[in-house]
Amino acid sequence: MSFTVFSYESLVHAVSGAVGSVTAMTIFYPLDTARLRLQVDDHRKAKSTPAILAEIVKEEGPLAPYRGWFPVICSLWCSNFVYFYCFHGLKASWLRGKQSAPSTDLIIGLAAGVVNVLITTPLWVVSTRLKLQGSKFRNADIRPTNYSGILDAFVRIIHDDGVGALWNGTFPSLLLVLNPAIQFMIYEGLKRQLRRGVLRELLSIEVFIIGAVAKAAATVATYPLQIIQSILRFGQFNELTPASKLLSSLRTIKSLLVNRMRKFGVLGLFKGLEAKLLQTVLTAALMFLLYEKIVNCTFRVMGLNNIQYKKR
Template sequence: MWVVNTRLKLQGVRFRNEDLHQTQYRGIFNAFSQIIADEGVGTLWNGTLPSLILVVNPAVQFMIYEAMKRKAGKGGRKISSAKIFLIGAIAKAIATTATYPLQTIQAILRFGQYKGDGKGGLMGSISNIFFLFMDRIKKYGFLGLYKGLEAKLLQTVLTAALMFVVYEKITATTFRVMGLNKKPTH
């Protein structure tokens, strides 16, 4: 679905690179059938390895969030909802910035214009990812791995920050309803 979604989003975009070809899909089912017919069913899994590696993003986010929350609540200090929001936003911004280069590579693989090294399987995927990292750095410099980061941060940081505030409110309410002696953190 992600490969089809990415291709449908980029339909009609004018590319500066003339090597990139335009795709014309009449809808989701047409996109599926064209991709399978033209590139093979395996293409639908382009970007899966980066996706599997990217499960570290929420792990990093929660690790940073919990460490910052613990520090803010040290000595039994009450943590306000505003502070929880800020801590959640910072944690997500750090996690997103740390993993964004891999998200860039994932998008390139999903877009399907990269033809790889012809090797299949996991080792071929790892070498393709490594090649794409190096190629991106060679063409655009190290910051080329971070193109579009601002939009991604806007998309994810506010959502994550709000989610942490809601999470803390629900947790505090649940403990209160259950009659447990955990003090709310805010």
């Protein structure tokens, strides 16, 4: 099993997934900026994504939609490298040449997601704060931060809030491993359906469409938890109630969800969904397209047999 997990094939998938994801995120990064502002800033009115971006550019300058790009890309690279490596390594160990099934893809996706969350959450906490630094918030209660970079953010978060603050949002993130697990389950299942037993490379348009469909379904199903995850990573949640620090992770999530529903109604749990869907669906579709192309090209260049990969 260890030989299968730690293999060249798993490394190819990990690097391909990481490269595809950072390229796609770079292209659609402003859409993610609009999504995060709507999730975190309670007092910002929900508008269309172009309107939100126009406001940000007008108030903060033309480069504001790309604020925090570098730490986000670093976090995304590490996160997708770990996820793709674990997913394909565990899948190869489990199947040993046999064809997968949706339930198998879901279980393996959950396992890979848990490993990914535990390893990369500190990177996402730092990147979220740097991405929002210098933003003009409608909510005056939000405390501004002034980090000089990634390392400074790590040091000051540990100094001011303790080491545990680097894992803020871990519990909802663990619940959110359902997102990539559902995404990969649908994606892998649609790939098998399109091939219908024929070992062929999918057309670019096929990969793009099934990647978009898979991500859209996963995003809608888990979006309320993604809002809570963003709030916790930003580190402002302890101002909700004086006793919030004493609450368990589950009660904190419940408290944040209830407070949001009281303020904005049920639709408040989906504030920013348009921006999120626009960003995440396009990003995931392009990511899967680049990932498949890089994997297939790498196997051809290296002269390796990719038949077992296609069977899965």
